[in-house]
Amino acid sequence: MCLLCKSFYCLLLMKRYKDLFFDLDDTLWDFERNSEETLKELYHRFLAQELGEENCTLFLSTYHRINESLWNEYKLNRIKKTEVAYLRFLYTLEESGSNNVSLARILAEEYIRSSPTKTNLIPGATEVLESLNREYKLHIITNGFTEVQIPKLLNSGIRHYFTTLTTSEEAGCLKPCSQIFSFALEKAKAQINQSLMIGDDPEGDIRGARQIGLDTVFFVKDSKNLQIESTYTIFELRELLQILS
Numbered sequence: 001m002c003l004l005c006k007s008f009y010c011l012l013l014m015k016r017y018k019d020l021f022f023d024l025d026d027t028l029w030d031f032e033r034n035s036e037e038t039l040k041e042l043y044h045r046f047l048a049q050e051l052g053e054e055n056c057t058l059f060l061s062t063y064h065r066i067n068e069s070l071w072n073e074y075k076l077n078r079i080k081k082t083e084v085a086y087l088r089f090l091y092t093l094e095e096s097g098s099n100n101v102s103l104a105r106i107l108a109e110e111y112i113r114s115s116p117t118k119t120n121l122i123p124g125a126t127e128v129l130e131s132l133n134r135e136y137k138l139h140i141i142t143n144g145f146t147e148v149q150i151p152k153l154l155n156s157g158i159r160h161y162f163t164t165l166t167t168s169e170e171a172g173c174l175k176p177c178s179q180i181f182s183f184a185l186e187k188a189k190a191q192i193n194q195s196l197m198i199g200d201d202p203e204g205d206i207r208g209a210r211q212i213g214l215d216t217v218f219f220v221k222d223s224k225n226l227q228i229e230s231t232y233t234i235f236e237l238r239e240l241l242q243i244l245s
């Protein structure tokens, strides 16, 4: 009988996970905060004089809207990653009243260079990885650009926890496509019924992983997404330790 729920069925349903697959951005590495810090630094360094110190917030919200829209185009294979990196700054500058093409190129390069040097992690990330690393094999499945994602792991001091890293570029498609999850499982030599996907994106991480039959932990950032079905739901990263210990 299961000691937790006193049910004879529970033990039958319980799975012994061996491999844990983590999303990176906003699940472990605080993308929102790190990106905001980088963009503010770039604004003050390159744009404040021309666009005005007081317009930084407007610039950032314009950038976020344009970046999201270009990423959606990239996910649909309509534009290349180099175009996303450049056009998000070119279009933001245009909307802000500047047509400085060379400045857009500089901002694109500086953002790619600088943002992965940021080291803010989601609260509890190091503690949780340190603890889980003793019992499980840990892996990353991420949609970001390879040359950006790996430095993020190295600079924030969490690279050594992971046995394998799978990026969308390497797998040939972005989450939620099934291929990236299958590719990561194969690379990790992991069994699907002993593996768990943990992520904050209801579409990319959770629906994608469920499509191929992976168990999932949905790390909820926005309660409007709560209707998504997942094996487990957490609101703080540390709750993983209760599920997996």
Ligand SMILES: [Mg+2]
Pocket: 023, 024, 025, 026, 027, 199, 200, 201
């Ligand atoms: Mg994420």
